[in-house]
Amino acid sequence: xGTVSKALSLxxxxxxxxxxxxxxxxxxxxxxxxxxxYRHMTELLEHGLVExxxxxxxxxxxxxxxxxxxxxxxxxxxxxxxKKILQMLNEKTCETSHLSMIxxxxxxxxxxxxxxxxxxxxxxxxxxxxxxxxxxxxxxxLAYSEAHFQDQILSRPLEKRTAFTITDPTKIRxxxxxxxxxxxxxxxxxxxxxxxxxxxxxxxxxRDCIGAIAVAAPVARMNTDLKDITKDALFKASLExxxxxxxxxxxxxxxxxxxxxxxPLSG
Amino acid sequence: xGTVSKALSLxxxxxxxxxxxxxxxxxxxxxxxxxxxYRHMTELLEHGLVExxxxxxxxxxxxxxxxxxxxxxxxxxxxxxxKKILQMLNEKTCETSHLSMIxxxxxxxxxxxxxxxxxxxxxxxxxxxxxxxxxxxxxxxLAYSEAHFQDQILSRPLEKRTAFTITDPTKIRxxxxxxxxxxxxxxxxxxxxxxxxxxxxxxxxxRDCIGAIAVAAPVARMNTDLKDITKDALFKASLExxxxxxxxxxxxxxxxxxxxxxxPLSG
DNA sequence: AACGACGGTTCAATAAATGAACCGCAACAA
DNA sequence: TTGTTGCGGTTCATTTATTGAACCGTCGTT
Numbered sequence: 001x002g003t004v005s006k007a008l009s010l011x012x013x014x015x016x017x018x019x020x021x022x023x024x025x026x027x028x029x030x031x032x033x034x035x036x037x038y039r040h041m042t043e044l045l046e047h048g049l050v051e052x053x054x055x056x057x058x059x060x061x062x063x064x065x066x067x068x069x070x071x072x073x074x075x076x077x078x079x080x081x082x083k084k085i086l087q088m089l090n091e092k093t094c095e096t097s098h099l100s101m102i103x104x105x106x107x108x109x110x111x112x113x114x115x116x117x118x119x120x121x122x123x124x125x126x127x128x129x130x131x132x133x134x135x136x137x138x139x140x141x142l143a144y145s146e147a148h149f150q151d152q153i154l155s156r157p158l159e160k161r162t163a164f165t166i167t168d169p170t171k172i173r174x175x176x177x178x179x180x181x182x183x184x185x186x187x188x189x190x191x192x193x194x195x196x197x198x199x200x201x202x203x204x205x206x207r208d209c210i211g212a213i214a215v216a217a218p219v220a221r222m223n224t225d226l227k228d229i230t231k232d233a234l235f236k237a238s239l240e241x242x243x244x245x246x247x248x249x250x251x252x253x254x255x256x257x258x259x260x261x262x263x264p265l266s267g
Numbered sequence: 268x269g270t271v272s273k274a275l276s277l278x279x280x281x282x283x284x285x286x287x288x289x290x291x292x293x294x295x296x297x298x299x300x301x302x303x304x305y306r307h308m309t310e311l312l313e314h315g316l317v318e319x320x321x322x323x324x325x326x327x328x329x330x331x332x333x334x335x336x337x338x339x340x341x342x343x344x345x346x347x348x349x350k351k352i353l354q355m356l357n358e359k360t361c362e363t364s365h366l367s368m369i370x371x372x373x374x375x376x377x378x379x380x381x382x383x384x385x386x387x388x389x390x391x392x393x394x395x396x397x398x399x400x401x402x403x404x405x406x407x408x409l410a411y412s413e414a415h416f417q418d419q420i421l422s423r424p425l426e427k428r429t430a431f432t433i434t435d436p437t438k439i440r441x442x443x444x445x446x447x448x449x450x451x452x453x454x455x456x457x458x459x460x461x462x463x464x465x466x467x468x469x470x471x472x473x474r475d476c477i478g479a480i481a482v483a484a485p486v487a488r489m490n491t492d493l494k495d496i497t498k499d500a501l502f503k504a505s506l507e508x509x510x511x512x513x514x515x516x517x518x519x520x521x522x523x524x525x526x527x528x529x530x531p532l533s534g
Numbered sequence: 535a536a537c538g539a540c541g542g543t544t545c546a547a548t549a550a551a552t553g554a555a556c557c558g559c560a561a562c563a564a
Numbered sequence: 565t566t567g568t569t570g571c572g573g574t575t576c577a578t579t580t581a582t583t584g585a586a587c588c589g590t591c592g593t594t
Contacts, residue, residue, distance in 0.1 A: 019342035061339035069336035070394035072328035075286035103315040127337040
């Protein structure tokens with residue numbers, strides 16, 4: 001791992017619950033020498049990727065990120081495009097929909113949309129990081145990722161988020177086979193209690209899986225009818241979002257969804 | 268300059284007109300060795316700050332920026348806050364308003380807002396880079412920056428954007444003195460023909476100038492009345508935005524605006 | 535006044551970045 | 565077909581930049 005990666009890794013310690021971090025704490029968290037962290041942060045500071053705030057000179061993510069993400073959005077309007085498709089999804093399902101994308105070995109929620117149909121709903125956080133093994137999105141991504149990536153994820157310790165989380169790599173690998181057969185992944189209370197989610201993969205131009213689109217509902221509401229509606233809508237949405245990102249579905253996924261979507265919707 | 272800075276500098280070559288750049292071109296632009304650029308881009312790639320696209324594997328800004336800027340926005344909601352103040356500005360002036368922030372030695376437009384009052388209006392681009400010497404925002408920032416920074420900017424070649432652009436560093440330094448006397452900067456057709464803009468500085472917690480807030484109108488509409496209304500609104504807005512970003516105005520600016528705003532508005 | 539934790543700095547030791555040359559490939563021209 | 569050019573990506577000896585223990589001054593607590 002190069003110096004640049006070490007420096008950039010420091011950015012990962014900033015999240016919703018830890019927005020401002022001091023030098024010493026950053027050194028502790030990253031396990032690196034304080035002087036090293038200081039120099040890295042200074043370089044990030046010069047580029048506006050972080051800024052220092054307050055009398056104790058804590059670091060937080062910087063203003064340059066706003067500019068860069070604007071440019072990113074101009075170059076690849078994924079956010080805007082995603083939003084529309086997610087909205088269409090929760091019109092059809094009356095449930096929460098979200099899009100997540102692979103970033104390194106993490107899976108980040110990059111956009112989500114709520115339905116106002118029900119008083120209760122599954123809620124999301126901005127820029128939430130979700131796990132691969134315990135969410136439908138993560139499983140959908142894994143199922144359509146290359147073996148090397150699967151191994152990398154599944155060889156790490158798998159957090160048991162709830163009493164229902166499946167953490168046995170062998171069982172997960174079996175599930176991935178079934179997901180490829182069905183074209184979509186399901187997770188019931190694996191990441192959060194009482195959340196039933198269904199997800200389909202999203203692909204890039206090289207037909208690599210780069211993320212997933214999902215619908216999440218309270219367990220009680222996710223009955224057979226809603227499942228059918230959701231899966232149908234998700235298949236279409238995953239193809240659309242893949243296309244709008246300039247990607248193409250994996251060949252088997254393309255064939256599978258082609259078959260499913262050509263037959264009339266029913267149980 | 269460290270390795271990290273070199274790598275991060277590569278991100279600066281991506282802008283609105285150059286959204287996708289190949290390895291060779293990036294090496295040429297940055298004047299660095301191709302292998303070096305390749306390794307740096309690979310590291311940025313791993314962190315999702317850039318991504319590769321197309322058969323020619325060109326680079327463009329990556330999806331991680333969306334996540335990071337979401338987190339930045341959660342930690343320091345400057346964008347959201349700015350928007351409201353900018354909207355208030357164009358309610359008062361019926362003209363385009365925008366906020367720009369220093370990033371390194373660049374000045375970036377981070378937010379803008381249009382008024383729907385007139386059929387014609389000054390338009391902006393997302394993440395536009397504006398020059399220091401030929402815009403009211405740039406001049407306002409320079410006027411309230413430390414001498415070292417002024418020297419750095421004014422010693423570079425100053426682009427003559429229009430027939431009216433002032434590029435003589437001596438004249439510009441005289442202007443900066445007047446700007447500090449008046450508390451606001453003006454630019455008439457210096458950056459774009461037919462645009463008259465007025466700007467006030469914005470400060471951080473250390474009372475350093477970190478950006479400017481401006482109103483821009485077609486030259487013909489910027490009459491004495493509108494100027495008065497605009498300046499009054501800008502003084503208030505610059506203090507508000509400074510405060511909302513956790514900053515404090517420079518002592519002289521604080522005193523100046525205090526005097527101006529305590530006297531009744533008139534010509 | 536002594537203590538510990540903080541942000542920031544130093545400098546010899548060393549591990550990491552570097553770049554010329556290279557590979558294979560694709561597009562194009564003769 | 566053959567030769568050329570420019571591309572993305574890779575190699576490895578050279579060297580340059582990164583590293584971390586120890587340090588400084590400051591601040592709040594004891």
